[in-house]
Amino acid sequence: MKAVILAAGEGVRLAPLTATRPKGMLPIGGKPLLEHIIESVTATGIDDIVLVVGHKRERIQSHFQNGEDWDAEIQYVVQENPRGTGDALLEAEHVVSGDCIVINGDRIVEPELIERLIERHRATNQACLAITEVEDPTQYGTVTVEVDRVTDIKEKPAEHEIRSNLVNIGVYAFGPDIFAAIRRTDHYGELRLTDTLREFIDDHPIHAVRYDGMWLELSRPWDLLSVNNGILARSDSVVADSAVVSEDATLGDPVVVGEHSRIQPGARVFRDVVIGDNVTVGANAVVTNAVVLEDTVIKPGAVVTDCVIGAGSEIGSLTAIEGGHSDVLLDDELYTDVRFGGLVGDNVEMSANVTVEPGTIVGNDVRVESGSTLAGHVPSGTHVFRG
Amino acid sequence: MCGITGYIGVGESASILASGLKNLEYRGYDSAGVALVGDQVNVHKQEGTIDGLTIPNETDATHGIGHTRWSTHGEPTDENAHPHTDCSGDIAVVHNGIISNYNELKRQLGGHIFESETDTEVIPHLLEEEIAAGADLRAAVTRVLDRLEGSFALAATHVDYEGIVAARQDSPLVIGHGDDGMYLGSDVTAFVEYTRKVSYLEDGDVTHLHADDITVFNDGERVEREVQTVDWDAAAAGKAGHDHYMHKEIHEQPNALRQAISGRIDELAGNASLDIALDDRFLQAIDEIHIVACGTSYHAGLYAKELLEELVDVSTRVDLASEYEVRNGHDTRRTLVVAVTQSGETADTLSAIRRAKASGMTTLAVTNTVGSTITREVDDTLFIKAGPEIGVAATKTFVSQVTALALFATYLGRLRETVSACEGVSILENVRQLPNAVQSILDAEGRIRRLAKTYTDSDAFFFIGRGPAYPVALESALKLKEISYEHAEGFAAGELKHGPLALVTENTPVLAFLNQSASPEETLNNVKEVESRGAPVICLSTSGGTESFCDHTIEIPDIGRLEPLVANVALQLFAYHVADQMNRPIDKPRNLAKSVTVE
Numbered sequence: 001m002k003a004v005i006l007a008a009g010e011g012v013r014l015a016p017l018t019a020t021r022p023k024g025m026l027p028i029g030g031k032p033l034l035e036h037i038i039e040s041v042t043a044t045g046i047d048d049i050v051l052v053v054g055h056k057r058e059r060i061q062s063h064f065q066n067g068e069d070w071d072a073e074i075q076y077v078v079q080e081n082p083r084g085t086g087d088a089l090l091e092a093e094h095v096v097s098g099d100c101i102v103i104n105g106d107r108i109v110e111p112e113l114i115e116r117l118i119e120r121h122r123a124t125n126q127a128c129l130a131i132t133e134v135e136d137p138t139q140y141g142t143v144t145v146e147v148d149r150v151t152d153i154k155e156k157p158a159e160h161e162i163r164s165n166l167v168n169i170g171v172y173a174f175g176p177d178i179f180a181a182i183r184r185t186d187h188y189g190e191l192r193l194t195d196t197l198r199e200f201i202d203d204h205p206i207h208a209v210r211y212d213g214m215w216l217e218l219s220r221p222w223d224l225l226s227v228n229n230g231i232l233a234r235s236d237s238v239v240a241d242s243a244v245v246s247e248d249a250t251l252g253d254p255v256v257v258g259e260h261s262r263i264q265p266g267a268r269v270f271r272d273v274v275i276g277d278n279v280t281v282g283a284n285a286v287v288t289n290a291v292v293l294e295d296t297v298i299k300p301g302a303v304v305t306d307c308v309i310g311a312g313s314e315i316g317s318l319t320a321i322e323g324g325h326s327d328v329l330l331d332d333e334l335y336t337d338v339r340f341g342g343l344v345g346d347n348v349e350m351s352a353n354v355t356v357e358p359g360t361i362v363g364n365d366v367r368v369e370s371g372s373t374l375a376g377h378v379p380s381g382t383h384v385f386r387g
Numbered sequence: 388m389c390g391i392t393g394y395i396g397v398g399e400s401a402s403i404l405a406s407g408l409k410n411l412e413y414r415g416y417d418s419a420g421v422a423l424v425g426d427q428v429n430v431h432k433q434e435g436t437i438d439g440l441t442i443p444n445e446t447d448a449t450h451g452i453g454h455t456r457w458s459t460h461g462e463p464t465d466e467n468a469h470p471h472t473d474c475s476g477d478i479a480v481v482h483n484g485i486i487s488n489y490n491e492l493k494r495q496l497g498g499h500i501f502e503s504e505t506d507t508e509v510i511p512h513l514l515e516e517e518i519a520a521g522a523d524l525r526a527a528v529t530r531v532l533d534r535l536e537g538s539f540a541l542a543a544t545h546v547d548y549e550g551i552v553a554a555r556q557d558s559p560l561v562i563g564h565g566d567d568g569m570y571l572g573s574d575v576t577a578f579v580e581y582t583r584k585v586s587y588l589e590d591g592d593v594t595h596l597h598a599d600d601i602t603v604f605n606d607g608e609r610v611e612r613e614v615q616t617v618d619w620d621a622a623a624a625g626k627a628g629h630d631h632y633m634h635k636e637i638h639e640q641p642n643a644l645r646q647a648i649s650g651r652i653d654e655l656a657g658n659a660s661l662d663i664a665l666d667d668r669f670l671q672a673i674d675e676i677h678i679v680a681c682g683t684s685y686h687a688g689l690y691a692k693e694l695l696e697e698l699v700d701v702s703t704r705v706d707l708a709s710e711y712e713v714r715n716g717h718d719t720r721r722t723l724v725v726a727v728t729q730s731g732e733t734a735d736t737l738s739a740i741r742r743a744k745a746s747g748m749t750t751l752a753v754t755n756t757v758g759s760t761i762t763r764e765v766d767d768t769l770f771i772k773a774g775p776e777i778g779v780a781a782t783k784t785f786v787s788q789v790t791a792l793a794l795f796a797t798y799l800g801r802l803r804e805t806v807s808a809c810e811g812v813s814i815l816e817n818v819r820q821l822p823n824a825v826q827s828i829l830d831a832e833g834r835i836r837r838l839a840k841t842y843t844d845s846d847a848f849f850f851i852g853r854g855p856a857y858p859v860a861l862e863s864a865l866k867l868k869e870i871s872y873e874h875a876e877g878f879a880a881g882e883l884k885h886g887p888l889a890l891v892t893e894n895t896p897v898l899a900f901l902n903q904s905a906s907p908e909e910t911l912n913n914v915k916e917v918e919s920r921g922a923p924v925i926c927l928s929t930s931g932g933t934e935s936f937c938d939h940t941i942e943i944p945d946i947g948r949l950e951p952l953v954a955n956v957a958l959q960l961f962a963y964h965v966a967d968q969m970n971r972p973i974d975k976p977r978n979l980a981k982s983v984t985v986e
Contacts, residue, residue: 020826020830051628053628056830057628058629058634058638058829058832059638061627061628061629061635061638062627062635062638062639062642064627065627066627074627075628076627076628078628094412183417183457183458183463242649242650244650259645259649260645260648260649260650262652262654264655277645278645278648278819278822278823280654280819294645294822294823295819295820295822295823295826311823311826312820312823312824312826312827346827347823347827347944
């Protein structure tokens, strides 16, 4: 059996980080999101993996190569334009002969779920879909189930349409007949896998596999913090052998320090921090509940809290990202009281003494002069002067 | 996505088309069909998979076209399956892609009877009108193309016309040159079991397939499309989804660089931590450095000279290994000979290092290969730690060589007290920024690819730079000529007016490095010289797109002395995409091998 992981999406809600990298390459607990998925797959004994890639796919290919490091054989299939998950799966058709596990590339599940899907599929030889119960299903696809059979699927239902708190996790087991079904699906614009499944139910049974284990999904910037914390909570701190941590620095727990990174004297890296490769944390800087991507420098004395910092950026001396709760407007939707100190994009140059208010989203390639205060959305490429 | 096949020749058209369709099945198969042309045109098509399609063996058919469909306009039905015919049934057409103005064309074709809901069907009817007006099939296709909007590839036959006419506009189309006839396919898989000699059509091409040859026209002019042999056994597996090893290796550079500098930066001391076993007192006392190398490594050596002379205050000469001779005038006990070789097996470099040793000089190898011959012959080795490189065209090893040599220059400078801790920190800071700077160039690949596409058909490419950008100009030109076979030269920017300017025309793009590290204003004057001769100018600059006399600017992150090195990555991508546009065998350029072990 092969596993197909759909990793071609653009992840626009995670902009600006996803302008330069696919969502699946965002770091979760010191490795890319996709690596967690691949490890869950290989833990079940499947070593034949098809990655459907598209947006910024070179990053994925450079990281996973042909899969040797995961004792797997990884094949790449390209979806040139984002045309939905159904279309993405169809791109994999010519390399998948027979049954397959299909996983949306933006969620982490445990191997146990995949094993149970495989078992159920073997026993029934019919399509299987994983479901879990959530409190608020409005952001997901709700699934109506009768005696372990799926009877209806509804994408992002309005409050009054909710007939079930069971939602589709985005992990499936299919036989080869799924491809013909996708091709037959009526669609406008995107061809979503769930559109196919809704029609598929009419003449094929779909088995629901109920799952109550860990399920982490990444869709908004602050999810990056909570998903990281969720993963960190389950593992020990990891400091790469090649990282250089000064004897006079403080490392809390849990933290991850990436390859070739340097933690200078007096720096304090407290809990829930993921530091990428080749990062410098300067003397007396204080970092708490943060994700810092590769090649970034946090200058001496900076305070970095509850936030995500992109690659190749520079957080100036004594700059404060103070963290805390705020209301964030994202994609025309207002999220209230989110714990989110801010998101700083790639290649941002922040001079000394900048204040970043909670909930701020700073684009890529922004230059900020010293003494400025940042709030709200700062578009990519902006040059911010002290006002 | 749909698949097109075609065949003309002495073979059995029906079975050849059927196997082609089967091979293209992955491009979609909700319906399929063929048109076989002999004394008449017989169309066999239906909804469903190719296996469900029965094609009678028509022995009098001399040629035919086939199609496997994935519906875009119109349901998968028998009527909507290709090929489509005109009112008379004499013309048959298969088509892949979309005709965006088909509604309008359909209205203009009042009086014609349409049997399907497809956009394709307008084509045979348009051809019918042109042929009725006296055009032959090729002329008719050429005229109809002018009226079609969209992206597509198509093939057409006419009962009274000898051969198949095919056209390409933004959708792929490949010709196979077989011993028993000519093949047509959306890609090579359509006919790879019959022939591996292929020519790739380009946008705007209209080709006429005869039984033994093809003629190709573009914009009314007869053009030649090179016949290449595809190496279908090349292990695509090792390329991790990239089309070429070179592309894979270009994209590996940020990680390769992080590896290369790992543990080698001591930012607190402002020094490079290198495991150099050569005696400190010797290194402090040397008054001359000789660098010997070949090809790309030689360019890395030239770059290193710029750094060594500035930072270490020691006279440095760089020699092509095959030209290196130790003559008089050197204090051999105070000379360090540095051999730069990726493989550590380069025969010319090994031979040069032996000559150096024989004259009593101390030797250091800078190489990627642990355990290679050169490491056993020299007094000490500095590894560049770039990881294996498979593409013949060196990419990540050049960047890693220069990086290792920059660290060495910092180390020597600190040892000889010509570099202060403060300067050391600033150089090492630039080294530390290198992986991310390279990544930001890779993130801009789309733009560089479009630039390459724009200038692919140029007569020649010239690269100019000054200071450390001069060796990078040489390297960028070498890269382009190695993999594209196009004429490319690198010049010192100031040297242009002393001769090479005569080569500059409006069809020779000039790629200019406006690096901050060496008088960008003067280079800008050189740019004006070429700009006034009408040459297109592509500038590589940290200052953004402000230069009015640059036709295009590729922005380079400002990382001091290493800026030209980052610019080189942009030009690796440029060379790659020029060669890719030309369908060159990028990983295996003709006549070249990865490491040259003969002198």
